[in-house]
Amino acid sequence: MKNLLYIGNKLSQHGFSVTSIETLGPLLEGEGYTLFYASSKKNKALRLLDMVWSTLRLRNKIDYLLIDTYSTSNFWYALLVSQLARLLKIKYIPMLRGGDLPGRLSKNPALCAMIFNHAYKNIAPSGYLLEHFQKKGIQNMTYIPNTLDMSNYNFLKREIIQPKLLWVRSFAAIYNPFMAVEVFREIKKQFPEASLCMVGPEKDGMLAKTKELALKYNLDVNFTGKLSKTDWIRLSENYNIFINTTHFDNTPVSVMEAMALGLPVVSTNVGGIPFLLDDKKTALLVDDGNTEAMIKAVKKITENKNLAEDLAQNSRAKAESFDWQQVKSLWNKILC
Template sequence: MKICLVPTMFPKYKGDYYGSFIFDDAKMLVNKGFEVHVVTQHNTGIPYEEIMDGIHVHRFRWMKPKKFKALVHFKGLIDNFRLVTYLISLFFNLMWIIKKLDIDIIHAHSVVPTGLIGVIVANIVRKPVFITVHGMDITNFENNPFFKRLIRFSLNNCNKAVAVSMDLSEKMEKLEIKEDKIIVLRNAIDTKRFIPLKNRKIRNYYGVNDKDILILFVGYLDTFKGVFELMNSFHEINKKNVNVKLMIVGEGPKNNELKKIASRLCLETHVIFAGKISPSDIHEYYQSSDIFVLPSHTEGTPLVVIEAMACGLPIVASNVGGIPEIVINNKNGFIITPQNEIELISKVQILVKNQSLRNKFADKSIEIINTEFDNDIKVEKLINLYKNAAGR
C-alpha cells in the first residue's frame, strides 16, 4: 500500500527536531512494509527530492521566507501572500504525486492548509483521506468565522478526523464536525528508547553535580510556551534553593531575549541554554533531569511531556489542551494555571524539596506511558484505519 503524508511540519534534514514526530510515524510505516511518500514545502538549503530512512520526500516550490519560520507564525500581508503560493503549489504538486505514483491513502497533518488541500485533491482523484488535528491548527482559528468554515468543510469531508486528545475531539464536536468522523489516536513514543534510566552523561558535560536538582524545559522558545514565566519563576526558586539548575532545550525567536534576562537576573551559572538537540539524543536530556516543566499558554498533546513521563520524570505543566489527560494532578505531576507564576513557583518548589514525591510521581508517569502511549500500539491502529478505508 502507498501512503502519502502531507504535513506542514517535517524535518529539513535527518536529526532536525521540527516535525520529527511525523518522521517517526512515517518510518514506522516503512518498517511495516508500506511505501511512504511525504509532500511538504521546500526550505532554503535542502533538496527538493530525497529519500530519508526509506521515506520518499517531495518538497514543492513556493514563495518561502528568506529565513525559516513555521507557518503558524506567519503574520501580515506578505506572509498571507506566501500562504496563497503555498496552497496553489501544494495543490498541483499533490495532484501530480497522487496520480503519477497511484497513491492509495492521503494523510494530512493539520487542518488548514494541508488538510483542506488534501480533501480537495482526494475528492478529485477519489482516494481516502485522513486529517490529524494536532492542536494549534484549531485553537489558533476557532474564533475566526472564515477559518471555522474551512475547518468544518475539511474535517466533515475526510474519511476520519484524527484527534490527538479528547480535548481536541470535544473542540471538533463544538465546531459541528460529525461525530462519526472523529477518532482519538494519541501521540506515542518509542518506549524502547525513552526509558527511566538515570544518565549522568549530560549532567557531567554541563557541570551539574549529583546534589543539584535539574529542572528541564524542552520546546520552542516563544512567548506562548510560557518561557518568560518560567524564567521569572526560576529566579524566585533559585533564591530559596542553592542546588537548583534550569536547562532549556530548544531554539526560537525569544532565545536571545531569554539569555539577556538570565544575565540581568544573574542566573548565568544556574540556567543552561542547551540549544537545539537532535531527536536521536533528546532522551539523554530527560534521563539526566529531575523535574520537567512546560508552562505553555496553548498546546495540543505535547510529545515532550510524553517523552519526559516515559523517562520517569514528575511533570509540572499548564492546564491547556490535552495535557490534563496525560498529567493527572497530584498523581504524576502538578497541573497549573497558564501564566500564573505564583502557582508555577509553588509546585516546582514542592518537588524540589520532596524527593519521595518526585519518585512517586515518576513511577506513576511510567505506568501511564506503558499502558497508553507505545508507538507499536499507535501504528497498528493507524494501519487498521488505512486498510479499512482502502478496503483491504
C-alpha cells in the same frame, strides 16, 4: 500494503524541531506501508507548492493522503491540500496537531467544515480535541494518540536534592519560555545549586529575548539550541524535574517523553494537558501563566521524595499506553 502521501512540515534538516511527519511516517513504513512525503522546503510558499504538486503527481499512486493539520498559519496548507484531494477524489485524513484548533473551529467554522466534514477520517491525538470537535458536530472522528517507541526511553530513578529543571520546546511566544526563567529565578534563591536547561530551536524571536531575560537576572541558564532526540534524552539524565510553561497545547510529545523517562512533570493546565496529565497523580498542574504556583510545585516535588517518586512511576505507566506496539493497531484498522 497501501501507499500513503504524508503532508506536513518535514523541516528538522533546517534546524527546526522534529514533528510527527518524521516520527509517525517511519513507524508506518516499518509496518509495510509505502510513504511519500511533502514537504521539506523551508520557504513557506515553496512548501505549499511542493505539497500541491506532490498531490497532483501522485494522485493515481496513493490510497490515502495524511495531512498534519495545525491551528495557525499552517492551517491554510491543510485547507488547500484537502480541497485538492476532494477535487481529485482522494481519501484524505486530517491529523489534528494544533493546540488551538478549537479556536480555529470557532473563528472559521465554514472553512473548517470544508476540511473536516469531507474527510475519510479525522484523527484526534487527544481527548481534548476529540471532545471539542464532536461538540461542534464534526463527524468521522477517531482517537489515535501520539506515539512513542518505548524502547528508546529508559526509566531513570532520580534523587532530587537540588532542582535541576529541564524545558524542551521551540522558542515561541505561545510556549511562554519567559515563565521558565522567572520560575528558575525564584527557585535559585532557595536552592543555590539549582539549574535550568532550555532545549529547542528558535521559532519567532523568543530565543534571543529569553537569553536577554536570563542575562538581566544574572542567571546561568543552559541554552542548548536544537538537539537530536538521542542527544536530549542523554542530556535529560542530568536533570530531575521537567517544566512545561505553554499557553496553548494539544498533546506535546516532549511532555510524553519526559513521562517515559521518569521525570516528574510540572505543567500549565491548558488545552489538551488535563487530558494527558492527571493533577497530583502523573504531574502537578498550575494555571496558565501562574509563575508563583509553578515555583511552589517545583519546591513541593523537591522537598517530598514520595511525591516525586509517585509522579515519576505513574507518569511512566501512562506513557507506556502510547507505545507504538499498542498504537499501531489503531492505524492498521483505518488504513488496511
